[in-house]
Amino acid sequence: MKQNKKMPLYVKILIGMFLGGFWGLLALKLGLGEFTLDWIKPWGTVFLNLLKLIAVPLIFVSIVNGITSLTDVSKLSRIGFKTIGLYLFTTVLATFLGLFLVNQIEPGKTFPTEKGKELLEQFKGSVENSSKNAQTVKESSPLQVIVDIVPENIVSAASDNSKMLQIIFFAAFFAIAMVLLPLGSTETVKSFFNEFSNIILRMIDMIMEAAPFGVFALMSGLVVDFSGDSELFTALGFYGITVILGLWGMIFFVYPVLLWIFTSTNVLKFYKNILPAQLVAFSTSSSAATLPVTMEQCREKIGISNEICSFVLPLGVTINMDGTSAYQAIAAVFIAQVFDIELSVTAQLTIVLTAVLSSIGSPGVPGGSIVMLIIVLSSVGIPVEGLALILGIDRPLDMLRTVVNVTGDAVVATIIDRNEKSKTDL
Numbered sequence: 512m513k514q515n516k517k518m519p520l521y522v523k524i525l526i527g528m529f530l531g532g533f534w535g536l537l538a539l540k541l542g543l544g545e546f547t548l549d550w551i552k553p554w555g556t557v558f559l560n561l562l563k564l565i566a567v568p569l570i571f572v573s574i575v576n577g578i579t580s581l582t583d584v585s586k587l588s589r590i591g592f593k594t595i596g597l598y599l600f601t602t603v604l605a606t607f608l609g610l611f612l613v614n615q616i617e618p619g620k621t622f623p624t625e626k627g628k629e630l631l632e633q634f635k636g637s638v639e640n641s642s643k644n645a646q647t648v649k650e651s652s653p654l655q656v657i658v659d660i661v662p663e664n665i666v667s668a669a670s671d672n673s674k675m676l677q678i679i680f681f682a683a684f685f686a687i688a689m690v691l692l693p694l695g696s697t698e699t700v701k702s703f704f705n706e707f708s709n710i711i712l713r714m715i716d717m718i719m720e721a722a723p724f725g726v727f728a729l730m731s732g733l734v735v736d737f738s739g740d741s742e743l744f745t746a747l748g749f750y751g752i753t754v755i756l757g758l759w760g761m762i763f764f765v766y767p768v769l770l771w772i773f774t775s776t777n778v779l780k781f782y783k784n785i786l787p788a789q790l791v792a793f794s795t796s797s798s799a800a801t802l803p804v805t806m807e808q809c810r811e812k813i814g815i816s817n818e819i820c821s822f823v824l825p826l827g828v829t830i831n832m833d834g835t836s837a838y839q840a841i842a843a844v845f846i847a848q849v850f851d852i853e854l855s856v857t858a859q860l861t862i863v864l865t866a867v868l869s870s871i872g873s874p875g876v877p878g879g880s881i882v883m884l885i886i887v888l889s890s891v892g893i894p895v896e897g898l899a900l901i902l903g904i905d906r907p908l909d910m911l912r913t914v915v916n917v918t919g920d921a922v923v924a925t926i927i928d929r930n931e932k933s934k935t936d937l
Contacts, residue, residue, distance in 0.1 A: 527723035528730050528904065535734025544735045552732030558725025559898060561718045563885055565711065567669050567678055570886065572708045574682035579689050579701055590927060594823050597923045598831040599867065604765055605833040605915075606863045609757045609840035616756075618749035619848020679868045733900070750845050751904055757837040758911045766922045774929040776813075784812035785921045792917040796909045798828050801917050809921055815928040823927055827920030834915030838908065839866040839887045846888065846897030858891045865890040 538547045662668040662677035669678060689697045767778045788805040792798060798805075806824050809815040843862050847854050854862075865887045888895045 523723040524726050524905075525907070527725075527727040531727040531730025532734055534727070535731040538731065538735055547731050547735045551728050552735075553728070555725050555728030555732055558718075558721060558728065559895065561721070562898075563895065565714055565718065568707075569711050569715070570678055571682045572704050572711055574679060575686045575689070575704050576708055579686050579697075579704070590819070590822060590931065591826075593930070594826060594923065594927055595830065597926060598827060598919075601761075601765070601769070601833050601919055601923065602831065602836045602867050603863065605757070605761055605837040605919075606840045606866045608760050608765065609754075609837035609866075610844065610859055610863065612753050612757050612760070613841040613844040613848075616749065616753045617848060618753050619845045621749050622849045747900070747904055750841070750901060751908065753845070754838055754841050754908050755911065757841055758834055758908075758915050761833055761837060761915050762918055766918060769922060770925065773926045776925055776929070781813060781921075781925065784808055785918060788917050788921065789914045792913040793910045796913045798913055798916045798920070801913070802828055805917055805921060809924055813921070813925060815924050816931075819924055819928045819931065823924040824920050827916075827923060831919050831923065832912075832916050833919040834912030836866040837915070838912050839884050842884055842901055843887045843891065843893060846900060847891075847893050849900060850894065850897060852893060854891065861891050862887055 534551075535547065538544050660677060660680050662681060665677075665681050668681070689700065770776050770778055770781060785805075785808055788801055788808050791804045792801040802824060806820050809820050809824065810817060840862055843866075844854060844859070884898065885895050888897065
């Protein structure tokens with residue numbers, strides 16, 4: 512009896528991307544451009560709106576669950592501070608690496624200026640708003656950034672995707688208050704957020720099932736909008752190469768340097784031992800699904816203690832998204848370059864801050880980083896419609912991002928384990 516093998520989602524998305532591009536070219540040949548823009552492209556807009564819809568509840572429940580989970584390991588408070596510190600450190604490194612590469616390679620600049628102007632005209636309202644916001648920042652106090660993080664009305668903040676930092680602040684504030692309450696007094700609330708998180712993740716699954724159709728609609732609309740220009744695909748190629756270079760830079764440079772500085776671990780042996788987890792991460796695009804394999808390899812092959820594995824690795828699935836933060840920085844600047852939007856140093860530092868904070872709330876499931884990218888784009892006023900440019904090739908890059916995330920978890924766990932063992936030996 513033959514088994515019914517379900518086609519992987521990433522294959523469906525790739526098929527949707529290629530079919531969308533093919534249909535766009537065919538529509539131009541057959542004079543169906545207007546039909547495509549009127550009857551096909553709107554479904555891509557619906558898909559983008561679904562992603563926007565889920566952003567606020569997702570970031571809120573993810574951060575609350577991530578912080579409150581620390582109460583389950585109260586005895587490891589010292590290890591917890593070191594773990595969170597190292598995770599944040601590697602995430603910041605990844606974000607700066609992404610910004611460095613995208614500013615040096617400038618993949619968005621390969622897009623014709625004329626087409627960039629057409630996009631600016633098409634999304635004129637969004638661009639004007641970003642320009643006004645930039646001017647407001649210039650005229651405000653140097654501490655205005657901190658003032659803007661604290662919302663005066665959480666309901667108002669939740670209704671505006673450009674105020675995601677305020678949502679993140681309130682979620683963290685809320686979770687810290689829960690942690691400070693007596694143990695056991697917040698179990699009902701924790702249970703609610705756990706179940707709420709499951710519902711949100713299921714909604715993401717449902718949205719991502721529609722991704723092939725959304726990508727088809729977006730790509731066909733893009734090809735018609737750009738009249739089939741090859742420059743679009745050239746720009747996407749440079750963008751993909753830039754993301755891959757950033758991810759490889761983390762795996763083959765940043766992580767080996769950290770292992771060399773903080774441990775005496777043989778880097779080649781480390782990568783040989785963690786390879787099975789990397790392969791599972793690549794095939795599933797889910798650091799959460801890879802966690803059992805990661806823990807087994809770290810315990811049995813790398814020799815990390817069970818105490819460290821049980822705390823550091825699950826926490827990493829929640830708050831350590833090095834690959835995601837590098838990708839978000841590159842994607843945000845790439846889209847800004849395509850729209851010919853100049854990003855100041857302040858704006859790029861905002862991207863760093865937002866990418867780091869939003870990656871903490873990014874779920875370890877396929878498609879979660881796309882939702883978080885909306886937060887980064889909104890934080891500096893880049894039109895989120897630019898997601899249409901990169902969504903078609905996101906899945907293969909998502910597979911590589913997950914490999915980086917899982918590898919980063921194992922690297923931090925190794926550093927913490929070796930540090931704790933060295934203190935025991937004294």
